[in-house]
Amino acid sequence: MGCASSRLCLYPQCAAARREEALKQHKELSQELVNLRGEL
Template sequence: MGCSSGKLCLYSQCAAARREEALKQRKELSQELVNLRGELA
């Protein structure tokens, strides 16, 4: 992405990619939580 991983990236393209990745992870975690709740029920 062209930015150093240790610093906050302010480039919009990079920020959009990070946001997209975060949303994807959130969706996966939400689905995992639903699955775990189903196993416990």
């Protein structure tokens, strides 16, 4: 990304990249939660 402060950047490209990363992390954490519940 050509933005030095991408964490605070409001340009659509930066916002889309942050959203995509957040969705990926959410999916990973949801899967981890399902796995942990299965172990209980």
